Amino acid sequence: xxxxxxxxxxxxxxxxxxxxxxxxxxxxxxxxxxxxxxxxxxxxxxxxxxxxxxxxxxxxxxxxxxxxxxxxxxxxxxxxxxxxxxxxxxxxxxxxxxxxxxxxxxxxx
Numbered sequence: 396x397x398x399x400x401x402x403x404x405x406x407x408x409x410x411x412x413x414x415x416x417x418x419x420x421x422x423x424x425x426x427x428x429x430x431x432x433x434x435x436x437x438x439x440x441x442x443x444x445x446x447x448x449x450x451x452x453x454x455x456x457x458x459x460x461x462x463x464x465x466x467x468x469x470x471x472x473x474x475x476x477x478x479x480x481x482x483x484x485x486x487x488x489x490x491x492x493x494x495x496x497x498x499x500x501x502x503x504x
Contacts, residue, residue: 401480408470419475429468436461 399407412419420428439458442449473480 401484404466405470405474405480408467409474412471412474419471422472422475425468425472425475429465429472432461432465432468436465 419425435456436458439456439461441447443458470480472478473483
Protein backbone atom coordinates (compact mmCIF):
# COMPACT_ATOMS: atom_id res chain seq x y z
CA UNK A 396 0.00 0.00 0.00
CA UNK A 397 1.37 3.41 -0.91
CA UNK A 398 1.60 6.33 1.48
CA UNK A 399 -0.67 9.29 0.87
CA UNK A 400 -0.48 12.92 1.76
CA UNK A 401 -3.36 14.45 3.66
CA UNK A 402 -4.31 16.34 0.50
CA UNK A 403 -4.45 13.06 -1.43
CA UNK A 404 -6.61 11.51 1.29
CA UNK A 405 -8.99 14.46 1.20
CA UNK A 406 -9.24 14.20 -2.59
CA UNK A 407 -9.81 10.45 -2.51
CA UNK A 408 -12.63 10.85 0.03
CA UNK A 409 -14.09 13.73 -2.00
CA UNK A 410 -13.95 11.67 -5.20
CA UNK A 411 -15.75 8.84 -3.41
CA UNK A 412 -18.47 11.03 -1.84
CA UNK A 413 -18.95 13.06 -5.04
CA UNK A 414 -20.25 10.04 -6.94
CA UNK A 415 -23.44 10.05 -4.83
CA UNK A 416 -26.34 12.49 -5.18
CA UNK A 417 -26.59 12.82 -1.40
CA UNK A 418 -23.03 14.13 -1.10
CA UNK A 419 -21.61 14.87 2.32
CA UNK A 420 -23.78 14.57 5.40
CA UNK A 421 -24.17 17.85 7.31
CA UNK A 422 -21.70 18.61 10.12
CA UNK A 423 -24.07 17.64 12.94
CA UNK A 424 -24.62 14.21 11.38
CA UNK A 425 -20.89 13.79 10.88
CA UNK A 426 -20.20 14.66 14.52
CA UNK A 427 -22.72 12.04 15.62
CA UNK A 428 -21.06 9.52 13.31
CA UNK A 429 -17.69 10.48 14.74
CA UNK A 430 -19.01 9.87 18.27
CA UNK A 431 -20.30 6.46 17.15
CA UNK A 432 -16.91 5.58 15.69
CA UNK A 433 -15.15 6.78 18.84
CA UNK A 434 -17.36 4.43 20.85
CA UNK A 435 -16.39 1.55 18.57
CA UNK A 436 -12.71 2.44 18.94
CA UNK A 437 -13.07 2.64 22.73
CA UNK A 438 -14.71 -0.78 22.73
CA UNK A 439 -11.84 -2.31 20.74
CA UNK A 440 -9.22 -0.71 23.01
CA UNK A 441 -11.13 -2.02 26.02
CA UNK A 442 -11.23 -5.52 24.53
CA UNK A 443 -7.51 -5.55 23.80
CA UNK A 444 -6.11 -3.64 26.77
CA UNK A 445 -8.89 -3.44 29.33
CA UNK A 446 -10.61 -5.92 31.55
CA UNK A 447 -13.65 -6.39 29.32
CA UNK A 448 -12.82 -9.12 26.84
CA UNK A 449 -14.75 -9.64 23.62
CA UNK A 450 -17.71 -12.03 23.64
CA UNK A 451 -17.42 -15.03 21.35
CA UNK A 452 -20.51 -13.77 19.49
CA UNK A 453 -19.03 -10.31 18.75
CA UNK A 454 -17.77 -9.56 15.26
CA UNK A 455 -14.04 -9.24 14.71
CA UNK A 456 -12.73 -5.72 14.38
CA UNK A 457 -9.43 -4.01 15.02
CA UNK A 458 -8.16 -0.81 16.51
CA UNK A 459 -6.63 0.09 13.14
CA UNK A 460 -9.97 -0.41 11.38
CA UNK A 461 -11.77 1.81 13.90
CA UNK A 462 -9.10 4.53 13.61
CA UNK A 463 -9.53 4.32 9.83
CA UNK A 464 -13.29 4.77 10.20
CA UNK A 465 -12.70 7.84 12.38
CA UNK A 466 -10.24 9.26 9.85
CA UNK A 467 -12.79 8.83 7.07
CA UNK A 468 -15.51 10.67 9.02
CA UNK A 469 -13.08 13.43 10.10
CA UNK A 470 -11.99 13.82 6.49
CA UNK A 471 -15.63 14.10 5.41
CA UNK A 472 -16.15 16.82 8.02
CA UNK A 473 -13.01 18.68 6.95
CA UNK A 474 -14.01 18.47 3.29
CA UNK A 475 -17.54 19.68 4.00
CA UNK A 476 -16.13 22.65 5.94
CA UNK A 477 -13.36 23.21 3.35
CA UNK A 478 -10.61 22.70 5.93
CA UNK A 479 -7.17 21.79 4.63
CA UNK A 480 -6.00 19.01 6.95
CA UNK A 481 -2.32 19.50 6.10
CA UNK A 482 -2.49 23.17 7.10
CA UNK A 483 -4.39 22.37 10.29
CA UNK A 484 -1.83 19.68 11.16
CA UNK A 485 1.04 22.14 10.78
CA UNK A 486 -0.77 24.71 12.93
CA UNK A 487 -1.47 22.15 15.66
CA UNK A 488 2.12 20.85 15.67
CA UNK A 489 3.40 24.43 15.98
CA UNK A 490 0.98 25.03 18.85
CA UNK A 491 2.14 21.92 20.73
CA UNK A 492 5.83 22.56 20.02
CA UNK A 493 5.51 26.11 21.34
CA UNK A 494 3.14 25.55 24.25
CA UNK A 495 4.69 22.31 25.47
CA UNK A 496 8.34 23.02 24.60
CA UNK A 497 9.51 22.42 28.18
CA UNK A 498 6.58 20.46 29.53
CA UNK A 499 7.96 16.96 29.03
CA UNK A 500 11.34 15.35 29.70
CA UNK A 501 13.19 15.05 26.40
CA UNK A 502 15.09 11.93 25.42
CA UNK A 503 18.81 12.56 25.17
CA UNK A 504 20.07 11.90 21.65
